[in-house]
Amino acid sequence: MQKRDTKNDIITQQRSGDPVLCPVRIWASIVQRLRSYPSFNPSDTVNKYQFSDGRIHFFSGPELLKKLRLAATAIGPDSLGFTAADIGLHSARSGAAMAMYLAKVPVFTIMLLGQWSSNAFLRYVCKQVKEFSKGISTKMIQNENFFTIPSSSREEPRISHHPLNLASQNHGPLNFKETVRPLVSVFH
Numbered sequence: 235m236q237k238r239d240t241k242n243d244i245i246t247q248q249r250s251g252d253p254v255l256c257p258v259r260i261w262a263s264i265v266q267r268l269r270s271y272p273s274f275n276p277s278d279t280v281n282k283y284q285f286s287d288g289r290i291h292f293f294s295g296p297e298l299l300k301k302l303r304l305a306a307t308a309i310g311p312d313s314l315g316f317t318a319a320d321i322g323l324h325s326a327r328s329g330a331a332m333a334m335y336l337a338k339v340p341v342f343t344i345m346l347l348g349q350w351s352s353n354a355f356l357r358y359v360c361k362q363v364k365e366f367s368k369g370i371s372t373k374m375i376q377n378e379n380f381f382t383i384p385s386s387s388r389e390e391p392r393i394s395h396h397p398l399n400l401a402s403q404n405h406g407p408l409n410f411k412e413t414v415r416p417l418v419s420v421f422h
Contacts, residue, residue: 245347254403299323328358335359 247257272283303318
Protein backbone atom coordinates (compact mmCIF):
# COMPACT_ATOMS: atom_id res chain seq x y z
CA MET A 235 0.00 0.00 0.00
CA GLN A 236 1.30 3.41 -0.93
CA LYS A 237 0.64 6.75 0.76
CA ARG A 238 -2.43 7.29 -1.46
CA ASP A 239 -3.90 3.87 -0.62
CA THR A 240 -2.90 2.57 -4.04
CA LYS A 241 -1.52 -0.94 -4.18
CA ASN A 242 1.67 -1.60 -6.13
CA ASP A 243 1.94 1.94 -7.46
CA ILE A 244 5.19 2.06 -9.44
CA ILE A 245 7.43 5.10 -9.69
CA THR A 246 10.47 4.74 -11.93
CA GLN A 247 13.81 6.50 -11.61
CA GLN A 248 16.67 6.79 -14.04
CA ARG A 249 20.35 6.74 -13.18
CA SER A 250 21.67 10.04 -11.87
CA GLY A 251 25.27 9.27 -12.70
CA ASP A 252 26.28 10.13 -9.15
CA PRO A 253 28.45 7.39 -7.62
CA VAL A 254 26.71 7.68 -4.23
CA LEU A 255 23.30 9.31 -4.69
CA CYS A 256 22.00 7.35 -7.65
CA PRO A 257 18.56 5.76 -7.04
CA VAL A 258 19.25 2.94 -9.50
CA ARG A 259 22.60 2.04 -7.90
CA ILE A 260 21.11 2.25 -4.40
CA TRP A 261 18.16 0.04 -5.31
CA ALA A 262 20.44 -2.46 -7.09
CA SER A 263 22.65 -2.70 -3.99
CA ILE A 264 19.58 -3.37 -1.81
CA VAL A 265 18.41 -6.13 -4.16
CA GLN A 266 21.94 -7.62 -4.26
CA ARG A 267 22.12 -7.56 -0.44
CA LEU A 268 18.77 -9.36 -0.12
CA ARG A 269 19.70 -11.92 -2.80
CA SER A 270 23.02 -12.65 -1.05
CA TYR A 271 21.23 -14.03 2.01
CA PRO A 272 20.99 -17.83 2.16
CA SER A 273 17.42 -17.32 3.39
CA PHE A 274 16.50 -15.12 0.39
CA ASN A 275 12.85 -15.14 -0.63
CA PRO A 276 11.60 -13.00 -3.57
CA SER A 277 8.91 -11.58 -1.28
CA ASP A 278 11.49 -10.23 1.23
CA THR A 279 11.06 -6.60 2.19
CA VAL A 280 13.89 -4.06 2.12
CA ASN A 281 13.96 -3.74 5.91
CA LYS A 282 15.28 -7.31 6.20
CA TYR A 283 18.82 -7.73 7.48
CA GLN A 284 20.69 -10.97 8.01
CA PHE A 285 23.57 -10.96 10.48
CA SER A 286 26.76 -12.96 9.80
CA ASP A 287 25.65 -15.58 12.34
CA GLY A 288 22.47 -16.20 10.29
CA ARG A 289 20.05 -14.32 12.55
CA ILE A 290 17.42 -12.41 10.59
CA HIS A 291 16.07 -9.06 11.72
CA PHE A 292 13.44 -6.77 10.25
CA PHE A 293 14.20 -3.17 11.20
CA SER A 294 11.24 -1.23 12.53
CA GLY A 295 10.48 2.47 12.13
CA PRO A 296 11.59 3.37 15.67
CA GLU A 297 14.88 1.49 15.14
CA LEU A 298 15.51 3.36 11.89
CA LEU A 299 14.76 6.68 13.57
CA LYS A 300 17.24 5.84 16.32
CA LYS A 301 19.95 5.05 13.73
CA LEU A 302 19.27 8.29 11.83
CA ARG A 303 19.50 10.32 15.02
CA LEU A 304 22.75 8.58 16.04
CA ALA A 305 24.25 9.46 12.66
CA ALA A 306 23.11 13.09 13.00
CA THR A 307 24.62 13.27 16.49
CA ALA A 308 27.92 11.88 15.18
CA ILE A 309 28.04 14.46 12.36
CA GLY A 310 26.89 17.27 14.67
CA PRO A 311 24.50 20.21 14.40
CA ASP A 312 27.28 22.62 13.40
CA SER A 313 27.80 20.69 10.15
CA LEU A 314 24.16 19.79 9.54
CA GLY A 315 22.37 22.93 10.67
CA PHE A 316 19.92 20.90 12.76
CA THR A 317 19.99 18.58 15.75
CA ALA A 318 19.21 14.89 15.99
CA ALA A 319 15.93 15.74 17.72
CA ASP A 320 14.82 17.58 14.55
CA ILE A 321 14.94 14.37 12.50
CA GLY A 322 11.88 12.25 11.90
CA LEU A 323 11.02 9.35 9.64
CA HIS A 324 9.69 11.80 7.04
CA SER A 325 12.99 13.69 6.88
CA ALA A 326 13.98 11.89 3.68
CA ARG A 327 10.64 12.80 2.07
CA SER A 328 11.06 16.36 3.27
CA GLY A 329 14.62 16.57 1.97
CA ALA A 330 13.66 15.06 -1.39
CA ALA A 331 10.75 17.48 -1.82
CA MET A 332 13.00 20.42 -0.94
CA ALA A 333 15.80 19.26 -3.27
CA MET A 334 13.35 18.89 -6.16
CA TYR A 335 11.75 22.25 -5.43
CA LEU A 336 15.14 24.02 -5.32
CA ALA A 337 16.04 22.30 -8.61
CA LYS A 338 12.89 23.88 -10.07
CA VAL A 339 11.21 20.54 -10.68
CA PRO A 340 7.56 21.25 -11.60
CA VAL A 341 5.13 20.92 -8.71
CA PHE A 342 3.09 18.23 -10.48
CA THR A 343 6.27 16.15 -10.93
CA ILE A 344 7.10 16.44 -7.22
CA MET A 345 3.54 15.32 -6.44
CA LEU A 346 3.80 12.31 -8.77
CA LEU A 347 7.22 11.19 -7.54
CA GLY A 348 6.26 11.68 -3.90
CA GLN A 349 2.93 9.94 -4.52
CA TRP A 350 0.93 12.86 -3.11
CA SER A 351 -2.63 13.27 -4.29
CA SER A 352 -2.71 16.86 -2.97
CA ASN A 353 -0.29 19.74 -2.50
CA ALA A 354 0.50 18.51 1.03
CA PHE A 355 4.18 18.23 0.09
CA LEU A 356 4.33 22.04 0.25
CA ARG A 357 4.44 21.66 4.02
CA TYR A 358 7.82 19.95 3.58
CA VAL A 359 9.31 22.82 1.61
CA CYS A 360 11.06 24.91 4.25
CA LYS A 361 10.92 28.63 3.54
CA GLN A 362 13.73 29.36 5.96
CA VAL A 363 16.34 27.54 3.88
CA LYS A 364 18.62 30.19 2.41
CA GLU A 365 18.69 28.61 -1.05
CA PHE A 366 14.94 29.09 -1.32
CA SER A 367 15.34 32.82 -1.90
CA LYS A 368 18.49 32.62 -4.03
CA GLY A 369 18.25 35.13 -6.88
CA ILE A 370 14.78 36.40 -5.93
CA SER A 371 15.90 39.96 -5.10
CA THR A 372 17.66 40.17 -8.49
CA LYS A 373 14.52 39.00 -10.27
CA MET A 374 12.38 41.49 -8.35
CA ILE A 375 14.23 44.50 -9.76
CA GLN A 376 14.31 43.35 -13.39
CA ASN A 377 11.09 45.17 -14.29
CA GLU A 378 11.51 48.83 -13.50
CA ASN A 379 7.85 49.77 -14.02
CA PHE A 380 4.67 47.82 -13.72
CA PHE A 381 1.05 48.68 -13.03
CA THR A 382 -1.79 46.92 -11.29
CA ILE A 383 -5.29 47.62 -12.51
CA PRO A 384 -7.84 47.44 -9.64
CA SER A 385 -10.69 45.05 -10.23
CA SER A 386 -13.80 44.11 -8.30
CA SER A 387 -14.62 41.26 -10.67
CA ARG A 388 -15.47 37.87 -9.17
CA GLU A 389 -12.96 36.48 -11.67
CA GLU A 390 -10.14 38.33 -9.91
CA PRO A 391 -7.95 35.69 -8.15
CA ARG A 392 -6.74 38.19 -5.53
CA ILE A 393 -10.15 38.44 -3.83
CA SER A 394 -10.84 36.38 -0.72
CA HIS A 395 -12.19 32.88 -1.21
CA HIS A 396 -11.30 32.74 -4.91
CA PRO A 397 -10.21 29.15 -5.70
CA LEU A 398 -6.84 30.38 -7.01
CA ASN A 399 -6.14 32.55 -3.95
CA LEU A 400 -3.97 30.23 -1.87
CA ALA A 401 -3.74 32.73 0.97
CA SER A 402 -7.45 32.44 1.66
CA GLN A 403 -7.57 28.64 1.54
CA ASN A 404 -7.59 26.76 4.81
CA HIS A 405 -4.88 24.09 4.66
CA GLY A 406 -5.27 23.25 8.33
CA PRO A 407 -3.02 24.30 11.15
CA LEU A 408 0.69 23.68 10.88
CA ASN A 409 2.22 22.06 13.93
CA PHE A 410 5.77 23.37 13.96
CA LYS A 411 6.80 20.85 16.62
CA GLU A 412 6.15 18.13 14.05
CA THR A 413 7.84 20.01 11.21
CA VAL A 414 11.08 18.31 10.35
CA ARG A 415 13.99 20.04 8.68
CA PRO A 416 15.10 18.28 5.50
CA LEU A 417 18.14 16.05 5.37
CA VAL A 418 19.06 17.49 2.00
CA SER A 419 21.93 19.45 3.56
CA VAL A 420 23.51 16.16 4.69
CA PHE A 421 24.22 15.32 1.07
CA HIS A 422 25.85 18.64 0.08
